[in-house]
Amino acid sequence: MSVSPLAYVDTNLFVSYALGEERDAGFQIAQKLFDEVSQGKYVVLVSHFALSETLHALRNIATVQIFKEANNGLSQAELWNLAKSERFRQEVNDRSLKAFKAIIECITNDPKHFRIGDFKTVYSEEMFYKALKTLSEGLGEFRVYPVRCPKCDSRITCDRCGSDSVIAYKSVNAPDLTHLLISTSLGCKYLLTMDKYFSKIPKNDTQSEIIILS
Amino acid sequence: MYRLLDLSLALENLDLGKVASAVLTKSFSFVQGFFGDTGETSPSFIASAVLANSLRQLIPKEMTPEVTDYLSRTALRSIVGLSPIKIGSRDKDAITKLKGSISWLTKEKIDVTEIIREMRES
16 A cells, blocks of 8 residues: 655645635635645644744734724724724634644544654754755745725725835745744655745755645 | 553653653652651652553554554644543544635635745744
């Protein structure tokens, strides 16, 4: 009987699949992956690093959702009062932790399909040196975005200077490379992600093979 | 009620000997604190011996990959306050349950890959 290869699954795939079809743009891609996992194509490696990022993403999502539920037209002072209130903090914490628990409940209850990063693996400083070398050898790209209202998503223009867009530097970054280093150290044959910036990482026979799902 | 097994403490170190030692030490201290330290024939010694015997039966004798994996799972669950699961147990529907399990977290369709991308670049 063949053994399914170990695949490091990026945070975006976990969260997308858990958010579901109605809530995330990348859900179909994530669903296809987890269907393949069910069929035994891969065993998913869940790293504590990816879970840390998952929790942070859930807190971000919860914060934005609660902000959107607040009344329209709040002044900066009123928003500050909201942000500083115990009720707001508690609500963000309760919702995000509830979501995180739901994810942990599923992945810890299925050792056939999910494996947790073991506590014995040690990461060498040399690996991070190589990551730094990779970053220093290539410059990313610049993208231009329209400025949008974070509450209703309408395009907006600055009253003072008239700008309606921003320029941003986009590139593979230290967290991406850290995922790859962890994946390689934990013995994963593949690193699966929906993030196309991973394509900027040079291929190397000694590391997990990066597959960008689309 | 006595709290005989402090799982989060025990699982901080997955070396079995240290796990056993940590649990026993903590439990002995508790029992001794309750009965008072009056020597080897005291109730604390008897209670400790009974406790040690119970714990030896609970703690796996060999660190197999299955046990290592189980302890990692249990440690992860303890972080979010989920109760321990039985070793070897499995929910065959876990992947199905994961799908859309947190759809209530947001009311609008979002692009979580982009959100995480921004997190990584900020």
